[in-house]
Amino acid sequence: MIKINLLPHREAKRKELKTQFYSLMALAAILGAGVVILVGLVFSTQLSAQTERNAFITQENLELDKKIKEVATLRQEIDALKARQQAVEDLQADRNQPVFMMNELVRLAPEGLYLTSIKQEGQRVLMKGYAQSHAVVGIFVNELNSSQWMNRPEIIQNKAVGLGQGRDAKRVIEFDLNVGIRRPRELEAAAASAAAEGSTKKAVAPKAGAK
Template identity: 45%
Template sequence: MILINLLPHREEKRKRRKQAFFVGMGFAALVGAGLVAAAWALLLHLTDEQQARNQYLSTEIGRLEVQIKDIANLRSEIEALKSRQKAVEDLQTDRNTPVHLLNELTRHTPEGIYLTAIRQADKVVTVNGIAQTNERVSEFLRNASRNSEWLDKPELIEIKLANVTANTRDQKRLFEFSLRVSIKTPQAEGPEGAASAPAKRT
């Protein structure tokens, strides 16, 4: 027996296709909304983590800045202490310098030379005196340049004739001179130098 479908099957098929299409569209919209929501949640999570990292870095940077400021203050205090220590050491050295200077001038001044004036400006000393001959002045310069621990770089400024009357009858022909010499601090000065000096004598 042959069955003939007299219902409008094409409209039914078209209707089912529409329903399937709308169902697919709804499902796709739901999936898209879910993906967007998941991406938004992920972005929020990453943003929160980055903000937490930024906050941690800001806190650590603040701590480091405080430590750097403390280190800078310590360095300035150390420099101030060093400058004070150097000032004290310079004062101690300068206090003993005149004694050593006079001692060195006395030791290295040859016979026939008489010192008339000694002037010191910082580390430079100007010496004026009277000598019997030019050779005495040359010997004085050699002694100051070779054998002295405190005198350095002697330099003759001028030398000229000076007639000095010894008494009413005699007149001596003398030389008036002026020289410049620098003051140096011996390397062996200090506790180690003081300890090694007796060893050299024995």
């Protein structure tokens, strides 16, 4: 006897496949959503950690800027204190400057020259006087330029004038000049520099008899 299946097996099979497809799609959606959520959590955790690190770095930078400002303020105070200390030392040393200056002028002034006025303004000295000739003024300037205590002489005025009346009248050179005066610490620094330069030259000089 031949059996004939009258059930719509094709439609049942198609329905079963469709049900499996929808199940797989739902499972894939669930897995995808899980992956997205997991990745989001990971990114959120990393972002939160990075935000905390950035906040820490910002705070540390603010603290560092504050310390830098404190150091700069402290350095300014130290510089101001050094400046005041140097001013006091210069004031004490400058008390002896007139004595050294007068001794230098007596030693350096050539014959045929005399000074009528000496005025110190800071570290410059203004001098006025008369000389027998322009050559005498030139000698005086050269002596001042080679002095240990004085430097950078500058002639302001140098002209021939008549001095006296009648038979006693003489033609002389009237001059105005100013010259710088060194402080003791400047002399000490110059001496130390010269000594260091001399030591360097001795160190690089070839030995006698060396080939």
